[in-house]
Amino acid sequence: MSRAGISRRAAIGLGAAGVVGMAGAVSLFDFFSKWRESEAPADIFKGDAPSGELWELWQKRGWVKEGRHYLKLGRNVQCKVCPNNCILEPGDRSHCRNRVNRDGTLYTLVYGNPCTFHVDPVEKKPLFHFLPGTQTFSLATSGCVFRCLNCQNWEISQKKPEETKDPRGEELRLRPPLPASLSLEQIARLSLFPEDAVAVTEALGCPSISYTYSEPTAFYEYTQDTCQAARERKLKNIVVSCGSIEDRAARDLYQFVDAAHVDLKGFDEDTYRKLNSGRLQPILNLLKTLKELGVWVEIINLVVPTYTDNLDTIRRMCAWIAKELGPDQPLHFSRFHPEHKLTHLAPTPVETLVKARDSARAEGLHYVYIGNVPGLEGVETTWCPNCKKAVIERDIFAVIHMNLTDGKCNFCGTKIAGVWKT
């Protein structure tokens, strides 16, 4: 990683403590009593905020916006979007690389400037119980709140906005009529503001927008404003996330979200710290919050050899899901392939994935899938929990057969959990 002077969070001087973007004030007592408890392994990029001409160009493009959910601590700021709770002195850049303190104000650098976008089948997210067979307009900026050793998208998630975007040259906004193609240089330069993302999605005929590939929590304001604009146009919003987010920020964002794919990357704190540089408990909290809010959720568990392949731990995780979220909560086990910093590990043995699925079923979960194993028959099929017949058959990301009418099994009429109509 190219880092300019990383340090643990420094001691802070407190002048006045205020709260931005929150419904109520946070007292200093609460702040200090929760500080230690919420402390996560956040690395700050000291003195790395863009300045001079680069900052001016970034602002001119409209790619800078004041952050939401943060505390003003004199001239320092503390972000409260995710449990990293970064404390930034003026001139610092956050752990997720996307936020900076400029003169005592927290700004995001990733507003309206995705570094990648694509049209994907919704099954690729993966979501198997949400508008099956539809396409979703998918976008991402740089940055992530985690440092997963096995990240598949590290080329954007572990990059700063300035490493993926270029504010120089003529302004370019992506909006209808859509160009036939775009060069890499144009993609680096272009803007896609919330209203434009909605217009592009409609022009493409997609019923939903997905915030995905890197980590939407790290481009929180852009995600939230786009979700809101999409909701006004009756488009659905899909958030694909590691799930590491503070409760207030989550409730504020997910009120506009229809479906979420949440990675439950393991089921013990030690593994989360070593493999992902994160914590388990906030993800469990979010899963319960999303259930309370009525957001459709599918959970993905990547089975990484030597890290998250312990079958006793997997069984405990499945028991927790069944108890807290219910038997209709879909769970996808996904096969690990050597990536990023774990290229020395072999892919997950298929037998391990099959045993994991069997454990999940034994704990009472109705909809359990295995992904990333092409050719393994029936593992991506939705089976009716009552008559055990195939209600949705899939081949990789394509739906090949549906025996489902109005969300009910065609064979026995049992209701299948999910969102089946726009």
Ligand code: SF4
């Ligand atoms: S969203 Fe980014 S800036 Fe905010 S706490 Fe998390 S890592 Fe830090």
